[in-house]
Amino acid sequence: MHPVVNQLIQLEELILIRNEQKVMNGEAHLDKLNDAIKGMTAKLPRDIREHAEKLNNKQQSAIVPIGEQVCSGCGMILPISLVQAVRLAREVHSCPNCARMLYFVESAAKRIASKRRRTGRQKGGIARFSSPSLMIPKLSSTSVEDVISEMASKLESEGFVEGSDKLVEASLQREAIVSTAVGHGLAVPHVRGVEGGGLTLAVGLSSKGIQWDSDQEQLTQIVVFIVIPTAASAFYLKLLAGLAETFSDADARKEILAEKGADGLWKALGKLTRKTVK
Numbered sequence: 369m370h371p372v373v374n375q376l377i378q379l380e381e382l383i384l385i386r387n388e389q390k391v392m393n394g395e396a397h398l399d400k401l402n403d404a405i406k407g408m409t410a411k412l413p414r415d416i417r418e419h420a421e422k423l424n425n426k427q428q429s430a431i432v433p434i435g436e437q438v439c440s441g442c443g444m445i446l447p448i449s450l451v452q453a454v455r456l457a458r459e460v461h462s463c464p465n466c467a468r469m470l471y472f473v474e475s476a477a478k479r480i481a482s483k484r485r486r487t488g489r490q491k492g493g494i495a496r497f498s499s500p501s502l503m504i505p506k507l508s509s510t511s512v513e514d515v516i517s518e519m520a521s522k523l524e525s526e527g528f529v530e531g532s533d534k535l536v537e538a539s540l541q542r543e544a545i546v547s548t549a550v551g552h553g554l555a556v557p558h559v560r561g562v563e564g565g566g567l568t569l570a571v572g573l574s575s576k577g578i579q580w581d582s583d584q585e586q587l588t589q590i591v592v593f594i595v596i597p598t599a600a601s602a603f604y605l606k607l608l609a610g611l612a613e614t615f616s617d618a619d620a621r622k623e624i625l626a627e628k629g630a631d632g633l634w635k636a637l638g639k640l641t642r643k644t645v646k
């Protein structure tokens with residue numbers, strides 16, 4: 369990959385994570401992220417830096433992936449010659465329509481749209497994004513890595529994704545930048561940029577609690593693992609904000625943690641997120 373493209377992707381990742389932190393838990397880690405963003409921006413060649421800043425100032429991504437010959441920033445179908453040039457990555461190319469810079473990526477994992485099974489009856493809240501089969505009322509794992517692996521395996525065994533090992537790897541890379549434990553015993557490990565399908569999440573509970581990061585005040589008892597396709601990359605911030613809002617309420621946490629079965633957990637989650645996740 370072209371080194372500047374690589375830098376731009378890392379920078380974009382940091383900006384996205386800063387947005388996630390802002391919606392989930394306010395000021396935590398923001399200084400660290402701001403410093404990292406500043407440092408990385410300063411390293412870009414001047415013309416690229418100015419181009420990136422112009423896009424960022426409009427709240428747009430400076431660089432976006434090409435998905436199935438389409439610019440994922442604006443949705444325009446790109447000429448095959450441009451897709452090839454972006455794939456070769458000898459220089460930095462931009463979308464002729466929206467000016468966002470482009471990169472080519474082999475997908476990290478695949479959502480299987482056709483195998484999705486959802487109950488159509490329950491409306492609102494997280495119901496659109498999950499299924500009773502993705503509820504884990506009693507996580508058997510006790511470490512961050514094992515919990516993420518357990519939840520990714522669940523998504524795979526229930527037929528929602530393939531390549532769960534890649535999901536685990538991508539999710540742990542995200543945790544390594546800034547932990548997704550957001551206070552109140554909630555953690556939201558997630559993977560962005562998954563190919564195809566819709567946003568999907570699994571929920572796991574741990575009555576003992578998990579030490580998610582070293583400086584958390586409260587052990588993590590509620591884990592929401594989210595798989596986010598590129599197409600849902602604008603919506604998922606609202607979902608994160610809604611989940612953080614729901615579980616900032618002590619009564620809601622108590623209600624969820626009292627559930628011992630998958631169906632009860634599913635119903636309680638639907639009810640508790642109806643107003644916060646729309």
Ligand SMILES: [Zn+2]
Nearest residue numbers: 439442463466
């Ligand atoms: Zn575009």
